[in-house]
Amino acid sequence: MFKNRIEAGLFLAAKLKKYKNDPSVILAVPRGGVPVAYTVAKELDFPMEIILTKKIGHPLNKEYAIGAASLTNYFVLPHKDVTDEYIQSELKRIRIRLKEMKQKFMGDKEPENLMGKTVIIVDDGMATGNTILNSVNVIRKSNPKKIVVAVPVASPDAIKKLSIEVDEVITVFAPATFYGVGAFYDNFMEVNDDEVLFYLDKMHKLSPTN
Incomplete structure (x- = not known):
């Protein structure tokens, strides 16, 4: 059980440390995946943006x-x-x-060039995996080196489905009995657009180019 999406992101970042020296990009699934992805990107010093699919x-x-x-x-x-x-x-x-x-x-910022990079797709959890799978099939056309799906919690069915489509699925918790993503968070309040902008702004300020 996670306190909130920030804590979940810290646990997830620890699982992703092996990619720290790869040229990697974090892609956040809006809106719930953004606080998790921000935390991962901050911990590992990776660029982050939202998935536009x-x-x-x-x-x-x-x-x-x-x-x-x-x-x-x-x-x-x-x-x-x-x-x-x-x-x-x-x-x-x-x-x-x-x-x-x-x-x-x-705004006017162009999306990251994914060619030849390790693309890490982050959400706050996966129930069916269909949302991320749709994005994977589009992202693959950008010719990344690897596609990694990273979520704090996922159903066994979702992990099985995505594992045959991407290079790796990383999760902190994969319960045999799955009641929905929100069941594994103490605080699973809906993330709104203002919060998404808040985290994207914080990410922008962390960028070494600013």
């Missing part, structure tokens, strides 16, 4: 993900009911939203 939903059920998109890449699993016109329409809609998120959270 969103799922592409099926036309008959938007909650059912058939792929994901970033501002520059996307992937889609083939479905006979899904037309190219629909995909292009969704890409346009999603990228408008992603541009709004980028402007709000990153």
